[in-house]
Amino acid sequence: MSEAIIEAEGLGIRFVRNRRRQLRLRELFIHRGTRGADDGRFWPLRDVSFAIAPGETVGVIGRNGTGKSTLLRLIAGVLIPDEGRIRVSGDVAPLLELSAGFSNDLTGRENLYLVGGLHGLSSGYLKRHFDDIVSFAGEQVERAIDTSVRHYSSGMKVRLGFAIISHLPHPILLMDEVTAVGDAEFREKCYTTIDRLLGEGRTLVLVSHNEKDLTRFCRRGLYLDAGRLSVDGTIAEALAAYHDAVPR
Template sequence: MAAAIEVRELGVRFRRNRRGRRNFKDIFADATRRSRPGEFWALRNVSFEVQPGESIGVVGRNGQGKSTLLRLVAGVLLPDEGSVTVNGGVAPLIELTGGFHNDLSVRENVRMMAGLHGMSRAEIARRYDGIIEFAELEGFEETPYKHLSSGMKVRLAFSVVSQLDEPILLVDEVLAVGDKGFKDKCYRRIDELLAEGRTMFFVSHNERDLRRFCTRGLYLNRGGLVLDGPLEDVLDRYNADLEV
């Protein structure tokens, strides 16, 4: 069986405050010659595989490349070195509120976002009431998106994306927002998706969440993959490094 995610010698480079731009000459230069002042490697020489049905937790301090790795797997960023191969569609529970249109109503945004993620009109119609109910937005369906509270926007986005049938889930600190009641609903929904055999790539600073959902861990530090192994071993190594 093919791996759900294959990462080979992955590297991505940034400039301070923005992505570095490459000109035509840079494309044919080797990695050393392409480097410029002010650039740094957010990730480099990172390789691993994720098998279908695995649930992987990614740990590391802030700024060590965790969210960048998720964006590379999602296809939002392109690598400067190496490759990322994703065998199957992705449901991205990252940057949840991105892509919604301020002037469209809740109803129109649900239809637009679900459609952009590949859901058919018939499927959107079938799932629409469930999306609104999960988001707790009954009575707000004709409200312009820009008039929703930040909590409402997150609930709506999670509700839409978690209804996608894609086999791979990418989750980036999505459970850090919202009230306890909504968090509990998110937990239960993710449990349901994992029980269906979905593959999950999960970034979190919350060890309780990691232990609930993940069995394997990846520890990133200084742009490199320090350890790939059972989650408890990865957390032990990460916490030991924090103490040092």
């Protein structure tokens, strides 16, 4: 394997469940404000290690609540691990929450420059690719590009978000069920774009419950079970482990 573009070693992160839960006066008196193991802390991911080489296509598989989306956010740098480390050697195009970063007070045009700039794109690059980005987002977005995005539907925001992120030149793609949004025509446009990006040698990490997407785009699979990496093998092996674990 060539030098890893993404490497995790002993990766773990801890969350607090019911952080704002108010204890009753009797509980506070009895427990003196401490509750030991029942303090709401849990580890959505722990002791996870793997390495991904440039150009690999990896599907992350597991039941709901097993840490799949949390893993993507750790790779993206949105979350900071409590244990271990994550090293990413290259810029990341995060196809996660596609309308994240949009300001409702700005127009679509202004948000395009804002979000593109947040991902390191120059105004010159965005000007050169502006027409392509807006055209990709579709006719509805084209007509409303100088309208405040507070008047956009959620679908329009997702289209514009995908159009912006898919034009990033970054070598790493992180995807979280993004092809599940939009109508059939838009999904097919997404598929074609992803195929093109992978053809350019991008590295893909995909979280999805859609087996067709996983087998179409991914060669390798990481199967997470209760926050632990249970299988690191082919996508077929990871899917088989998932099916064995799901009650029938």
